[in-house]
Amino acid sequence: MKLLKNITFIALLSLMIAACGGGLTPSKVSENFFDALIKNNIEEAKKYVIKELIPMCDEAIEQMKMQQENLHYGRCS
Numbered sequence: 001m002k003l004l005k006n007i008t009f010i011a012l013l014s015l016m017i018a019a020c021g022g023g024l025t026p027s028k029v030s031e032n033f034f035d036a037l038i039k040n041n042i043e044e045a046k047k048y049v050i051k052e053l054i055p056m057c058d059e060a061i062e063q064m065k066m067q068q069e070n071l072h073y074g075r076c077s
Helices: 002-021 026-038 042-046 053-074
Strands: none
Touching: 002 026, 026 042, 042 053
């Protein structure tokens, strides 16, 4: 749960920063970002994150994948 909160915070922060320079409104950028996440389109979602935070997002995604695998195999982390 803490990981999810961190991802959400990072995403919102980066969305606000990215929205300032892209010609899109912050609400449109966040809408596009979360639409891509809902569709599990990570590469599209990354387009709305500032480049300095992409490695952090990649790490968070890998941790989420490992947690899902652990749940699938009945292991707790």
